[in-house]
Amino acid sequence: MRLAIIGARGQVGWELSRRAPMFGHEALAWDVAELDITDAAAVDRQLAASGADAVVNAAAYTAVDRAEQEPALAFAVNRDGPAHLAAACARLNIPLLHISTDYVFDGTKTAPYTEDDPAAPLGVYGQSKWEGDEAVRRLLPRHLILRVSWVFGVQGHNFVRTILRLAREREELRVVADQQGCPTYAGDIADALLELAGRVGEIDANRAWGVYHYCGEPPITWHGFASAIVEMARAREPLPVRTVTPITTADYPTPAARPANSVLDCSRLSARFGIRPCSWQEGLAAMLFALYAG
Numbered sequence: 001m002r003l004a005i006i007g008a009r010g011q012v013g014w015e016l017s018r019r020a021p022m023f024g025h026e027a028l029a030w031d032v033a034e035l036d037i038t039d040a041a042a043v044d045r046q047l048a049a050s051g052a053d054a055v056v057n058a059a060a061y062t063a064v065d066r067a068e069q070e071p072a073l074a075f076a077v078n079r080d081g082p083a084h085l086a087a088a089c090a091r092l093n094i095p096l097l098h099i100s101t102d103y104v105f106d107g108t109k110t111a112p113y114t115e116d117d118p119a120a121p122l123g124v125y126g127q128s129k130w131e132g133d134e135a136v137r138r139l140l141p142r143h144l145i146l147r148v149s150w151v152f153g154v155q156g157h158n159f160v161r162t163i164l165r166l167a168r169e170r171e172e173l174r175v176v177a178d179q180q181g182c183p184t185y186a187g188d189i190a191d192a193l194l195e196l197a198g199r200v201g202e203i204d205a206n207r208a209w210g211v212y213h214y215c216g217e218p219p220i221t222w223h224g225f226a227s228a229i230v231e232m233a234r235a236r237e238p239l240p241v242r243t244v245t246p247i248t249t250a251d252y253p254t255p256a257a258r259p260a261n262s263v264l265d266c267s268r269l270s271a272r273f274g275i276r277p278c279s280w281q282e283g284l285a286a287m288l289f290a291l292y293a294g
């Protein structure tokens, strides 16, 4: 497959571009400098000229807190961008593999969220992503929306990098312990999407287009994740940090509210495609290996 990979310099996009050849795909790797997805005419023009067999969209406005101050930009990138891509794909009769988020949920459910649970985003980021998903669904039957959570990877900004930086500066880290979710390694998300891209014929035949959940396991709190990061990093370098203290969401107010529970149930993807949730510990080990090697 010739894949147009959008957002190719982000956490997931970078892994998609790098790993595509391992799945036998040719990658056309574009980030905002090559294609701004908020520009409908450019999206149309560039995709038509590309000869792509499918589009994988990893581009997004992902600054959850800043989105509260910049809603117009968040909606332009997260709602209108995917809408432009879906409309162009519909005209070219090619499928779109799009990434969405656990933050479409409000976190009040006590069990893992399934694809059929109602969305109820708590902030601008979640709302803009949700409206992007709705647009994709409306404009393009051949869509696959993969909802992922708590993404971390070698490239770009993420929680792991923040914890590593703070663990080198401080003796105590205070981390929220009353929000739980599933950290997901960007490389694993890329692998899942690249495999699915190779199975477009099967998805057509089985009418299996739609929304799927995919994340790491097991579920954990941000505090538990931070503790694991510190422990794994300490095996590789001496760190001044002594304690990782659990705190509550109320102790650490942020501009955007976050779901208390955003654990995703991945059984639909597993049952239909045999793609199982990945171990975030293994992903974390792979990320740290790459960071310390590089």
Ligand SMILES: NC(=O)c1ccc[n+]([C@@H]2O[C@H](COP(=O)([O-])OP(=O)(O)OC[C@H]3O[C@@H](n4cnc5c(N)ncnc54)[C@H](OP(=O)(O)O)[C@@H]3O)[C@@H](O)[C@H]2O)c1
Residues within 6 Å of the ligand: 006, 007, 008, 009, 010, 011, 012, 013, 031, 032, 033, 035, 036, 037, 038, 057, 058, 059, 060, 061, 062, 077, 081, 099, 100, 101, 102, 103, 129, 148, 149, 150, 151, 152, 156, 157
């Ligand atoms: N990060 C998470 O924890 C998380 C959790 C759940 C779901 N997700 C979803 O997973 C997907 C990938 O996330 P990620 O963490 O890999 O994101 P990321 O690292 O922030 O990368 C997104 C990329 O998109 C680019 N971009 C922004 N605006 C664009 C535009 N108008 N046109 C083209 N490209 C544009 C960004 O460029 P700039 O950096 O220059 O803006 C960046 O390179 C997104 O759909 C996100 O919503 C992420």
